[in-house]
Amino acid sequence: MVHVGVDLHKRMSQIAVLTEDGEIAQRRLANEPARLEAFFAQLPPRTPVAIEASGTWWWLVDLLERSGQARAVQSQTDDAAVSGSRKRSCCSPLMNSASGAHRPR
DSSP states (O other): OOEEEEEEOSSEEEEEEEOTTSOEEEEEEESOHHHHHHHHHTSOTTOEEEEEOSSOOHHHHHHHHHTTOEEEEEOHHHHHHHHTOOOOOTTHHHHHHHTTOOOOO
16 A cells, blocks of 8 residues: 655645655645646555644645545654654654554634
């Protein structure tokens, strides 16, 4: 199963995709709805998407739901608690999602 982790920033997002082959591909995309919708539309339906965000992120959740993707939201504080570390990584929400540590709405 494919899993996606998004490190959501104000203007750009770092996106990590864990493929079925176990490879991690990374993309950096501008936070433009049309561009992100096109990216998520190419993924299999209901692909788990973990979001690490410190600010406004509901617009991305709405976009993912329109695109037919599953999602989990995790704040930076939650990420540190789950991983036991303060080290931030765009892949940490991806790994937490894959391990079942996500909290869907």
